[in-house]
Amino acid sequence: MTLLDQRPRVRVPDEHDFTSWLRSPAVTARVGLWLGVAFGIAFVTGVISHWGQTPHPWLPFPSSPSWGYRVTQGLHVASGSAAVPLLLVKLWTVFPKLLARPPRALGDLLVHGLERVSIAVLVASAIFQLATGLANVAQWYPWHFHFRATHYAVAWVAVGALLVHVMVKLPLIRAALGSDLDSRAHDRRGAADGPGVLTRRALLRTTWAAAGVAVLTTAGASVPWLRRISVLGVRSGHGPGGVPVNHTAAERAVVAAATSAAYRVVVAYGGREASYSLADLRAMPQTTASLPIACVEGWSAGATWTGVRLRDLLALVGAPADSDVLVRSLQRAGGERYSYVAPNLASHPQTLLALRLHGESLSLDHGFPCRLIAPDRPGVLQTKWVGRLEVSS
Amino acid sequence: MTIPRALLGLAGLTAAGYGVVRLLALGLTNLGATVEWLVAGVVLHDAVFAPLVIGAGLLTARWAPARLRAPATVALVVLVPVTLVGLPELGRFGADPRNATLLDRHYWMGWLALVTLVVVMVAAGAVWGSVRGRHGRRRSRWHA
16 A cells, blocks of 8 residues: 655655555556456447437438347446546556656656646546436436537547557557566666555456446346346336336427327328328237337337338328438427438338337336337437438438 | 558548537537536546545555455456446436436446445455465455
């Protein structure tokens, strides 16, 4: 453990006051490697999620495998959770650097300053991403910025700062990873020459265990067999029809419109409109599909849906199956009040206006009278309480 | 500097630059709120969390019995980060009385169970290590 020098006068400790043998590049590089892996997974899956939520992307988001988004978004939250202990331990191992005195020579000072700025950006963006992501998972928004757009922009800053950091440290990283964990070759001046409270191996094992516990206690929100042990999971899988609800009918103020006898779903195409009552929809050929609902906040659940194929409805108004469809909800508020269905999904045989969930009539909170459900699609785009389909080819 | 390293740096600057452009495109109000949180995160870590950890280390080194230091450190390295991960659930800050399926567990009970489990496992590990140490086959697992 750390022991600061005992001096009679109080002063700000500097780099060399920290003597722990654990604060070594040998440890930092190993924790940093896995932290980099965690951030890499979170970044790639985050870009996938951004792609999936972009209306009219230049490259259509794939419709298979149907569980693809469930896996990538589950991984996104799991890698972010695992990154918390990794980041805290890594920052602990390099904390003395924060107190290093700047060099005197102007040239060195400039390089030192630039490196400090790059590390400040890296640490700030890394903490920002983990804090905002974990709060978002629990639908807690204590800030005034737009979450999705900001989390995505800062992700690019974080990954950029990470690449610059790896570039700067590459020789040290390679040397540290290439030598023994107990090597003192790269240690700071003043560091102890042997273990104190913990060995380096014990600290690493503890850190991996902490990352594992962070994942296991939260991942039950997307991995059903972990539900019982995920004591910090944001959802335990309960809900109407055995499926959780992201926003209820009451929250979105659609109860009256959704239960009204005058309810119709309107299909508009080329200046022509047709409207169908719930009884009309029920009388149409029904299709059953097993498709997960996978929320952008990371939780997911498998479900069996029954309803009318979207392409059958398009055919009724004479629109081609591979049309662009704008799906509008009865709800007036909330980012999920409309969504676009790309041609590859509109023509997909499993893209449904679902009327039933697990064989029972859809509950109000799941989108009664009907909701959109399509394969491999972020939950925020599985529009509920569908009121209108605007088709363009 | 080698070419791969230079490319790494160039890719990094490009990615970060793209992120900054996207941030700026969200408008000044959004940027202000974002910078507030970026700075607050670093200050909370460097000026509050890290000194607390160092203080805890000093207290452990000075006051904790020698045989408790390693198990206590291991338990804290596991439990403190996991507790931070679970703060939004433990505080139920995002709960909405209209949605019973969100934050639908007894989080503090689960957390207490987790703490108990980790403490029991670490204690068992420490006892096992000292028993093995006493028999002279190997030193404690923390010092192996």
